[in-house]
Amino acid sequence: MTTRAQRYDAVVTRREQLSPHLVRLSLSVPGLESTGTLDEWVGLVAPGQFQVRYYTVRSLEGSDLVVDVVLHEVGLVTEWVSADCAGDALVVTGAQGSFSPPPNAEWLLLVGDLTAMPAMARICEATALPTRVWAEVPDDLSGYLPDGTDVTWLEPPAEGRSRLAEVVEGIDWPAGDGYFWMAGESAQMRAIRKHLMRVRRLPNAAYDVMGYWRAVTALQPRVVDPGPIWRAGKAAGKSDEQIWAEYDEARGG
Numbered sequence: 001m002t003t004r005a006q007r008y009d010a011v012v013t014r015r016e017q018l019s020p021h022l023v024r025l026s027l028s029v030p031g032l033e034s035t036g037t038l039d040e041w042v043g044l045v046a047p048g049q050f051q052v053r054y055y056t057v058r059s060l061e062g063s064d065l066v067v068d069v070v071l072h073e074v075g076l077v078t079e080w081v082s083a084d085c086a087g088d089a090l091v092v093t094g095a096q097g098s099f100s101p102p103p104n105a106e107w108l109l110l111v112g113d114l115t116a117m118p119a120m121a122r123i124c125e126a127t128a129l130p131t132r133v134w135a136e137v138p139d140d141l142s143g144y145l146p147d148g149t150d151v152t153w154l155e156p157p158a159e160g161r162s163r164l165a166e167v168v169e170g171i172d173w174p175a176g177d178g179y180f181w182m183a184g185e186s187a188q189m190r191a192i193r194k195h196l197m198r199v200r201r202l203p204n205a206a207y208d209v210m211g212y213w214r215a216v217t218a219l220q221p222r223v224v225d226p227g228p229i230w231r232a233g234k235a236a237g238k239s240d241e242q243i244w245a246e247y248d249e250a251r252g253g
């Protein structure tokens with residue numbers, strides 16, 4: 001199958017349960033190269049699936065890739081990783097990243113939910129800048145960030161929306177120039193971008209706020225079988241790009 005991004009064959013070499021909601025997968029991915037960007041991510045296509053899901057590179061040494069996967073209620077990757085998947089073959093797409101503090105940054109503020117922990121840990125390990133972290137996580141991850149990290153642990157509300165947007169609005173901002181990085185549920189991230197632009201009036205280069213997942217109610221990818229769309233598209237001479245765009249549209253965008 002030809003594709004939109006560079007793809008690599010991979011094998012799961014180890015599965016380790018780090019906490020009730022977090023599973024570490026070690027993968028062997030010959031050919032995969034790091035971009036060097038601290039929040040870089042790859043796409044995973046779970047065995048037997050077509051859809052890509054994105055995961056942060058927790059580490060990449062040679063062909064040994066480590067990703068930390070959050071288990072939530074339902075989901076393609078969640079279901080695959082919930083069982084023992086060591087030895088499984090999958091596809092990994094090329095790495096990309098966006099963390100880019102300006103050269104004059106004197107400090108970092110990092111905010112995120114459990115899905116952001118791998119990126120925040122990697123950034124904390126690598127940066128020399130004074131860094132503060134706010135992490136909204138359901139598990140005890142006290143050993144996950146490097147020793148001495150200045151972190152505020154926030155418990156996710158039992159029901160309803162994350163409180164991260166509220167937390168960011170209450171941050172006592174450090175003096176001088178710095179860089180704000182945040183990732184989590186998309187609606188929260190939209191609210192934060194507005195706050196940073198309209199209230200804090202930060203220039204674009206001073207922050208990076210990414211929606212890592214969308215709170216939708218259904219398990220979309222199982223609803224539409226890609227097979228017929230793929231075959232019909234191929235028969236009509238369409239490009240892979242067009243076929244997958246049609247598939248995404250059929251799933252509701």
Ligand SMILES: Cc1cc2nc3c(=O)[nH]c(=O)nc-3n(C[C@H](O)[C@H](O)[C@H](O)COP(=O)(O)OP(=O)(O)OC[C@H]3O[C@@H](n4cnc5c(N)ncnc54)[C@H](O)[C@@H]3O)c2cc1C
Pocket residue numbers: 041053054055056057067068069070071072073074075076077078079114115116118119211212213214215216217218219220221
């Ligand atoms: C750049 C980038 C980096 C990311 N890095 C990581 C990472 O390192 N580790 C990680 O675990 N995730 C990471 N994510 C988020 C991850 O891609 C999504 O959570 C993804 O939807 C999970 O796939 P799934 O197949 O398990 O669930 P899906 O099949 O995509 O979703 C099924 C259902 O679960 C809900 N859902 C999806 N994600 C979550 C969640 N996190 N919490 C609660 N409900 C959810 C959906 O709303 C939907 O209803 C990253 C995303 C991006 C864009």
